[in-house]
Every structure is written in structure tokens, then in C-alpha cells.
Amino acid sequence: MKKNKILPAEENSGPLMADVADLAGVAISTVSRALANPGRVNAKTRAKIAAAAEKLGYTPNAMARNLRIGKSNIIMIVLPGSLHHGASQIIPQVLQSINQALIQNGYNLMIANLDRDETSERHILNLAFGGTVRGAIILSSKLPEVAGRSLAEAGLPIVSLLLDMSDASVPSVVTNDRGAVAEAARMLIARGHERFFYIAGPSDNYHDIERFSGLVDAFHETGLDPASITRSGGVLSYQHGFEAGKHAVEDFTQLAVKPTAVIAESDDMAISFISGVQARGWRIPEDLSVISFDGSPVCEYCHPPLSTIEQPVEVMGKTAVEILMQRMSEGADEVPTRMIIPSRLIMRKSVGPAAKANNSC
Amino acid sequence: MKKNKILPAEENSGPLMADVADLAGVAISTVSRALANPGRVNAKTRAKIAAAAEKLGYTPNAMARNLRIGKSNIIMIVLPGSLHHGASQIIPQVLQSINQALIQNGYNLMIANLDRDETSERHILNLAFGGTVRGAIILSSKLPEVAGRSLAEAGLPIVSLLLDMSDASVPSVVTNDRGAVAEAARMLIARGHERFFYIAGPSDNYHDIERFSGLVDAFHETGLDPASITRSGGVLSYQHGFEAGKHAVEDFTQLAVKPTAVIAESDDMAISFISGVQARGWRIPEDLSVISFDGSPVCEYCHPPLSTIEQPVEVMGKTAVEILMQRMSEGADEVPTRMIIPSRLIMRKSVGPAAKANNSC
């Protein structure tokens, strides 16, 4: 039984269910039930089967099972290539939390990279349409789509993480980007800051829009003129947030009237920006207060320790998985289309009162 | 053809090979050939088939294919839970490079977390013995093993990355840890440093042993007494390298005679260590020179910019995949058991000449 007559041969592929059945002296279907539906088989035979399986070191073949039941147990996470660099500080945590939650539900996590080339899009679509994956969690602002085929039509549940795609009817798990920035900005304004410098990631990206809007909101609320907000960045091609921060230093240097507060879209941007302006003689927070986004662990050890808006990635990841599970089990589409997990502002020494006149240097 | 009579029904699972065959007016086996082995089918029929497939938007079912050929096209990467925190700065790059290389070879990447509990070990073993994955790249110092079943016996190719497991006959891709640290140490010694402080990760880990040995080597070569090396760390339970660095600050503070040079096993450790000692009045590099390991991008923006031994993770990742591919194709086991990819010392301002007497503070 162990070895088949006709086909591949190749490497020994381990004991089969049939082997277990033989050894236990029962039919193969009984083994199948004993494993999947223990309640519906006699305790005695169940014991025999368990013993046989144990003795043979039997492990069910997942591919065969999945093919038979017509479902895969693999979920893919779609990471834009840029994320590996951009918000890279939090990616490991995201993967970790998602994977843990998935495994608890009997699923596995596959990584899919979405770059700007058609090849990667096609690859992802094949994963979806070819039945390799059962669902997707995406960290990209657009769904892969090529030759008229879109991930949206693949018939599998999708959840967007970090970016709100509920407009495109993709359930999304996000943080309160806009409100969190507004809150941080209000706090800065309360400390006397009136001129802001905003370091943006790729323009028109959800994060850019929401977070910048939050800043503008705070200005409106407090009666300040949003005209005194200077934007920097918005370039798509940066590999790292670090580069954006570096470039922002140039922009900042050329300003006739210097802002006293900086809000950066990611910790990386803030870190390299701070490094750059400090090298040119500005002091943080005496001359310039800085707050960024992400809550990377490294912020605590920056010079000075960096205030950051912490994204609750653990919770967000688990929530994304929960929603995915709901979409997959309950046939219904009655699941939330947008979950907002509040972020937390971690105040550190990079923030101080506004300097009176700091156009030195 | 599209819908079958008896079974699941469920969601529409897309066009099948049979549908393509029908539309093209050929047998199903011909379609299979046309797709897999284009050379062995008439150009005309091939065109018909291609047209039909195109029109239907046909995507081959991967699970069925893999089951049939008895091979999965999924490779798993085994990440110790600690790595998500410890050396986390480089994990995204590792994943990125490995995934790219895999996809070029027609494989996909699955993530597997190896924690310290038996559950995660069992899970990984099931992935292996259940045929879900075809091979593994591990970043863990030990192979999952439970109830006598070990990953080593799963009959699938394994490559170790970052850690040398060639002793356990697992082909390994590593960097020249020992030599790189020795070189860095020699350079420091040439600058007058004679008392070193070494911040270690988990004790007896490969990295700890190799890198510390490198430091000792340099001392021997230059006729210095290794007794003037102080070790700190070696604690297993730290979640972040940051914590190790923090703790090292305590150790450092209590030393009667202060070292003038520090070597840390990871950038994270160095970053939090520097932050801590600076807060207590020490100056880098005037009082203390620091070099660490990993080459995290953030080092460039530290205060002062941090010298680091860059691990060539991109090359290492690609190399690991290459070795895996060799193991899988050429039946032979005649593949290298250890590949050493040299690292590069990036010198930055965290290093200076030894202070004459810096036991101030």
C-alpha cells in the first residue's frame, strides 16, 4: 500500500490514510471520519485508528484535503514593495500578529509582493484565481488588476489593513489617522505652535490625505490659517521614509520663515529629518517640535526621544483576521465595512513649547 | 460542464480545464499539454486553446496540479518569535529578497513562526509532513522537533539562513561573523582601544559565540589580554534588542574601570545602549566608541551616526534560495554545505580614538 505501482515514485511521501486504515483494520472512510468528525465513530475503533496513526506517524495531506473540499487554508498578505522600505518598521509586527491569529483559526499566511510591474500583479491574481489562497489581507491602496481581471472578482474575501478602502467596498481596518493627527496638532497649537511643517509620503495616498486633513482640521478649529502649513515630500519614488526625511531637510532649510512644529507621516521620515536639521544647528525641541506616525520601538531611543502616534498594529492585525473569518464563514456580507482602531499619542521629549523667534542659523 | 451535479456547489470556482477543452474543441489532455508542454502540440490547436483559455479567463488550479504531481510549490520561512523583535530591523529585507527570488523560480513563500511552545513546532511539522510545503528556509538555531518527529526527517530540503547549522548537516548561508568582528576590533585596537564592552544576545547562540570569538581573536592577535573584555547581556527573555541595550547600560554604569569601546550584537542593542549612556553623561565617540551588527538603515541617522557591520541580507536571501533550488532539482546532495557571504563594516561617527582617561561621571 505504501508504494503505488504506476506513478511518480520519486521520494517516499509518507504514510497515507489507507495505510492507517489497513493497520487499524477499518475502511479508509472510517479513518477520515475519525480524524475529522470524532463524534461520529465508535470510541473503540477511534482508539484503534488513533493508535495506528500514531504508530505510523501519519499526517494528513493538506493539498489533497483542500482540493477535495474545494477550499484552501492559505491567506495571502499583499505587501506593496514600497512598504518593505517605507513603513518597514512595523511590518514585522503586522506579520507576526496576523500570522498568530490565522494559525489559531487553522489558516496559514503566504506573502505576496505587489510591485509596480504587471508581473507581480499577475502573480497575485494567479494565486487568487488558481485557488491557492482562500482570502487576502492587503496593505496596498489598489487592488491588483490586469487584463480586465481584478482581485475583487476572484470571489475571495479581502480585508484592507492600514488603508481605508471601504469606498471600494473592501472592508477595512484602519486607525483614526485624521483624528489622531488633529489631536496631536491641537496639542502643539496649545503649546504655542502656529507654523507647521508637514512631511508627506506619496501624495494622494490615503495616509497623506487623512493625516494632512487632520492637521488642517486642527488649524480650522483653532482659528489658525492653514496657509502657514508647509508641505514637503509627496514623492513616490523614495525607497525609504528616510529619504523623504532627508529631502525634507532641504526644503526646510530654504524656508524664509521657519515653522516651529513638524509632523511627519512616518517615524523614518522624522528620524532622518531630525538628524539632518540637527546637523545644521537646529535644536529639538527648543527650536522645533516633532511628532511622527507609527510608534516604532526605536523612537524611544532617538535623540531626543521621538513623540509618535502609535498604530495599534497588533490589534489591527487581529481584527483584520477576525473580519476575514467572518466573511468566510457566515455566508452573509453583513460584516462591518470599516473598523477604526484608535491610535495612541506617545509624548516624548521631541515636543516642547514654541520658540519665540527661531529663524537663526 | 461548468457546474457539477453531486458535490459542494458552494461558490462558483471559475472555469476549468474541461471548459477550455470544450470551447477549443479538443480533449482535456491536449489542453494540459498545450499549457505545460507547448512544444508537443500543433501550433494551430495551441492557438485555439490559448484563445479559449484567454476568453474564459482560465487559471489552472494550483492545488489540483500540486496534488497530481506530488509536489507543492510553497517554501516556508521559519522565523523564531524572538526574531520578530530581536533582529527585526532586517527581517523585512530578508523576506523581500527571498520572496522575489522564490517567485522567479515559480515558488511562493509561506511564513511559519517558531515560538517556544510545542504547538508552533507541531504546526511547522504538519506543514512539512502534510505536504503543504516543499522546502524550508530557517532562521532558527534548532529544527522543530516533537514526539520524535523532526523537520530533518520530513524529506524536504532545508537551508539555514544567518545561523550556521552545517554541523547538523543543514546547508547554511551566513556572513563572516567572526572575521568581521575581529576586523572591527582590530581597527578599534589600532585606534588605541584596549578595554572593550561586549553586549550579547542570547548566550551560546551561534551569533554570540562567533562574534564574541572574533573579538577575542583580535585581542590575541594584538597581544592584548581578553580579560579586559567585559560581557553584558546573554539573557534569553528580552523581547527587543533594545531591552538588552538598556540593561547593558546598568552593567556599564557599575564598572569600576570603564571600557572605551563597545561592540554590540545588534543595532537595536547599540541604539538603546547609546541612548542610555548619553543620558548619563557619556559622550560618543569622545568617551566611548560603538560598533554594532546588522546594518539597519536607521543607523545612518542615529546620534551620532552608528558604525555597523552590514549583513548582506539581499545576497544572503538569494543565495539561500539558490541552494534550495539546487537541493530540489539536482537529486544529488552535492551542494555546498556552507556559504559565507562577507559583510561590510560601515564606519560612521560613533567611532573615534580611545580616550586617555574617561572614568569621569
Add this chain to the structure above:
DNA sequence: TTGTATGCGTTATCAT
């Protein structure tokens, strides 16, 4: 409660 038989979607063997 257990056994028999069929099919999941594909590849590969054998004829034609």
C-alpha cells in the same frame, strides 16, 4: 456505526 463508491481538477500513461 461502518464500508463502498465517486469525484475534487489536474497530469501522465497508454493507445490511437
Add this chain to the structure above:
DNA sequence: ATGATAACGCATACAA
């Protein structure tokens, strides 16, 4: 060069 057919390993409808 193409077509009919039997597996791959498992799960389920149905009969016993």
C-alpha cells in the same frame, strides 16, 4: 499529434 483513462490523497453521499 491527439484522445481516452487512470491515478494523486482525501471527503462525503449513500448503502449496508
